[in-house]
Amino acid sequence: MNRLSPTQWLGLAALAALAIALPFAFDPRGYGIRILCLALLFAAMAQAWNIVAGLANQISLGHAAFFGIGAYTSTLLLIHFGVSPWLGMVAAAVLGGIAALLISLPTMRLRGHYFALATLAFGEVMRVIGNSWGGLTGGPVGISVPFSQPNFVLLQFRETRSYYWLMLAALILVTLVFIAIKRSRLGYRLRAIKENADAAEVIGVDTTRTKIIAAVISGALTASLGTLYAQFQFFFDPDTVFGVASVSVRMAMIAIVGGIGTAAGPVLGAFFVIPLEEVANQVFSAQAAGLSQLVFGVLLILVILVEPRGFMAIGPRIKRLLGKGDR
Amino acid sequence: MAVVQAILDGLMIGGVYAVISIGLTLVFGVMGIVNFAQAEFLMLGMFVAYYAWAWLGLDPLLAAPLAFVVVFLLGAAMQRVLIRRVLKAPEVAQIFLTVGLLIVLENAALLMFGSSFRSVSTPYQTSSLQLGPLFVSVPYLAAFAMSVASGLALWIFLKSSWFGRAMRATAQDPMAARLMGINADRMHMLAFALGVGLTAFGGAVILPYLTASPTVGAQFVVLMFTVVVLGGLGSVAGAVVGGLAVGIIQSLSTLVFPIQLQNLVLFVVFIGVLAFRPKGLLGAAR
């Protein structure tokens, strides 16, 4: 299926070269490169969400739970035991996967709105725990990653562009996982579940197991991205990393804006939404709190009303319009 | 005795929860849409009542019908312009349209009303009645009474008016309703407007004991969903039972858990009910 043509390979290689070289066009510690980093990170997060939501249509509103677990796991391991965040990331992935398994068990029979509600509540449970268990998490005031000399082992770098390459690698990795799943038996099974779960079961798809496997992969990836976020920001609190609007809805929205269920969608979405939000923040925050969030919400509504399949559907749509014009 | 007192308090606040959640369940029952933005209409109701008090000197209990009317009209407009377009769309579109609406309403309120907390003062605010060893706070009692009244009014409307019966018919069998000459589109608009209006009404009656702020809705989102899921999503009678149950659970859990963990208890109940009785404890879908 869809083997790439030589021209497509060439295009992809050019894109990769461009992506790797891009930071040289920016101030290595400047604001612009920070936004690029966040865009890459959120693209990767949206891609992880896409595995469950895009392929199986299990719309999660609680992925912040895994993200926050990842951020706290590596940070607490570093603070209390001096564990390298690289290892912390592995621990984060394991805990994120376990959390995904635990929430999947009671919710796997749920679909549609019910699944969205249950996952929303799960994210909120984690936020409440994060805020109330001050002894572990530092509570609502937040927690800082101990600052050290730039050090590869401690996943801390002098220049922001080093984080850029790190985030780029993460995005590529998560995207490759997504593509591999999409083309594998798991991907076919997930799509069968999305389209008709009963029919899928009857022709031999273990729908429960399939959904759990996808959820665990998605949760583990999201948690490891939480570690990257912690190392990048150096400071975070429960309301940020476990937030519904700041994480769960945002990663979903990015995937939707770009094109849910497609590999390129989350990337397109992130490079549209994150810079736009930053610009809105820059322009409006001086005038009124809430305005940039308002823009975010309006944008979400517009995308849903105009083209719920996102940017990826616009290309074919234009082609079809042009094609019709020819005849 | 503390337990009896807690149950009594729970019943009082539970009555309010029932009314604000009836709106949510009505929208789902008639249109099959979970309105994630529902709690924002509670916030709007609080602000309508607040400004009615601040500018006109109206008691929030008296302003509640006003809150209902204002938000009813707003809801009708939103149904017409936004919700109607996704009724046949994939669930992901339905979910994120109302999630988007939530974000927009909350932040629009932030821009319009500012982020400060606003509360009213009423003569009965701190008074309470004594019934033997038990105390009933007057604002709680008033809110409860108003909720019961509005719930009854809705019940009578659904049972005996043509609109009410047409709406229930639309919920049960859209196809048959259409054959009987009921305009489903109009019924959806009525249901959505009525649903958010009722929630706003509930927002107004709790203003005497709760402060209004643009983010107040966030406290109620999961609470309202717990209520309707307990009672069975789409069931109005279920929302009443669910509301009282949640009020009592919440009130009793204060005896055992620190205040921050109160919501946690609710979440656990919520996920548990979704997992094991997704059609509600009463088991009756619709």
Added chain:
Amino acid sequence: MATPLLQVSGIGKRFGGLQALSNVSLTVGTGEIVGLIGPNGAGKTTLFSTLVGLYKPDSGSIRLDGRDLVGLKPHRIAAAGMVKTFQNVALFLDSSVLDNVLTGGLMRHSVEEARALARRCLERVGIGAIADKLARDLSFPERARVEVARALCTEPRILLLDEAMAALNHAEMDEFMTLLRQLREEGLTLIVVEHHMRAIMSLCERLVVLNFGQMIATGTPAEIARDPAVVEAYLGRSAA
């Protein structure tokens, strides 16, 4: 006599106040084509859904080659070799025909093998040419065939067809029956629910009649046509 391939005994299923199936028993031998008939609401589809595990029966046993399948999930029953098609055709509408069919093959094969197998299944049911079409764009007769191909791709031992011919015209129905006979020649066992009496009478050597969830008769098409209980079930229905 050897153990029958499928042995169903005493199946009961209740939905709330409705007894959808009561004490249904039937036996199907390897290579048979058995017709399942009965008035609307007689419980035919419910019986199929119960056999493949979509519903759990309240009582009774379902044995495939001697192994009890009650309580197993549908995918386990599919793995054991029993698969059904859906009355209203439950294809994956936004996927291609080939992807629809190959999903059935994933239970026992890798994606590549399943794809090759799916092409063969499409050829078998005579629609190899439409492999790359989107399921949504198909005509009803094509959809019915894709559904059969997808079920075949699971390599079943026994296939339950629920009104697979409902949308077909006479010519298409004849073609379809030729296909079913050919599948039987190849060793497949079939249970067929069908409303077209002409079709089912000529296709099956044995019929089972359900009415109000109970089995009221079983026998050859000729016997069934003469059976007073069957005649009453049908005429009683049209008289009411």
